[in-house]
Amino acid sequence: MIELIDVNLFIEQKQILKDINLKIQKGEFAAIVGPNGSGKTTLLNIIAGILKPTSGKVLIFGKSELSAEDRRKISYVPQKVTSFNQSFPMSVLEAVLLGLSPKKRFFDRFSEQDLKKAVEILKRLQIENLKDRLIGHLSGGQQQRVFLARALISSPEILILDEPTVGIDSKSEELLFDILGQKKKEGTTILMVTHDVYAVTHHADTIICMGDGTIYTACSSTDFSPSKFESVYKYRVKKIEHKHSYIPKKELT
Numbered sequence: 407m408i409e410l411i412d413v414n415l416f417i418e419q420k421q422i423l424k425d426i427n428l429k430i431q432k433g434e435f436a437a438i439v440g441p442n443g444s445g446k447t448t449l450l451n452i453i454a455g456i457l458k459p460t461s462g463k464v465l466i467f468g469k470s471e472l473s474a475e476d477r478r479k480i481s482y483v484p485q486k487v488t489s490f491n492q493s494f495p496m497s498v499l500e501a502v503l504l505g506l507s508p509k510k511r512f513f514d515r516f517s518e519q520d521l522k523k524a525v526e527i528l529k530r531l532q533i534e535n536l537k538d539r540l541i542g543h544l545s546g547g548q549q550q551r552v553f554l555a556r557a558l559i560s561s562p563e564i565l566i567l568d569e570p571t572v573g574i575d576s577k578s579e580e581l582l583f584d585i586l587g588q589k590k591k592e593g594t595t596i597l598m599v600t601h602d603v604y605a606v607t608h609h610a611d612t613i614i615c616m617g618d619g620t621i622y623t624a625c626s627s628t629d630f631s632p633s634k635f636e637s638v639y640k641y642r643v644k645k646i647e648h649k650h651s652y653i654p655k656k657e658l659t
């Protein structure tokens with residue numbers, strides 16, 4: 407489904423990605439973890455086709471050149487950087503419907519069925535009550551859920567998420583993983599960047615650990631052990647089980 411072969415990326419003579427080899431199967435949930443600046447978002451951008459590698463091959467659906475139709479099968483929720491301007495004139499419902507735009511022709515209008523689908527997704531994400539609010543009036547966590555709804559409405563075959571748990575409360579995080587579990591069962595391939603190592607070891611199939619622009623280790627989540635992360639995070643890592651997010655902590659001794 408997704409295959410990267412010897413991928414390297416240079417930006418202005420700086421090597422950002424080094425010798426990336428990666429294979430993700432259809433219906434697999436792969437999580438990418440690693441320290442800040444290790445190349446996680448850049449890797450997502452390469453897979454989403456936003457960046458082209460300097461060398462190497464990127465195969466999606468077995469192809470190196472995607473048609474417009476292939477591209478419509480991929481949804482990407484980028485890392486949240488800024489909030490919408492408060493007066494941005496778009497309601498939550500309209501923002502979610504925008505997720506269907508790539509499947510429409512220019513003059514096509516949204517149908518009753520599209521509206522029903524949008525409302526169903528908002529319900530599933532437990533934000534139906536926000537549907538008529540302006541998107542700029544929502545909190546950061548609420549906006550995150552709207553972006554997820556927008557990505558899900560087109561029923562993508564590949565769902566790419568960059569740090570979707572940032573800024574959302576633990577109940578919403580649980581809901582997010584429930585929905586991702588459901589999507590995985592339906593055959594959606596999920597690729598997610600996160601710092602929430604604890605959560606992904608419980609939900610993802612595969613953990614890909616990046617450091618210095620390369621993949622240090624990729625293992626099944628059942629094979630996860632803190633030692634796999636130590637060389638990347640560059641300090642001793644201890645796994646502490648608790649209900650909330652797990653970020654590798656520096657050992658005190």
Ligand SMILES: Nc1ncnc2c1ncn2[C@@H]1O[C@H](COP(=O)(O)OP(=O)(O)OP(=O)(O)O)[C@@H](O)[C@H]1O
Pocket residue numbers: 417420422440441442443444445446447448449
């Ligand atoms: N357009 C660019 N021009 C120059 N350097 C870039 C560019 N984009 C990314 N980089 C550099 O590439 C490296 C990887 O960045 P990237 O955003 O992929 O890291 P990340 O692992 O996603 O980090 P974080 O966890 O902080 O989001 C960083 O050193 C960053 O400064």
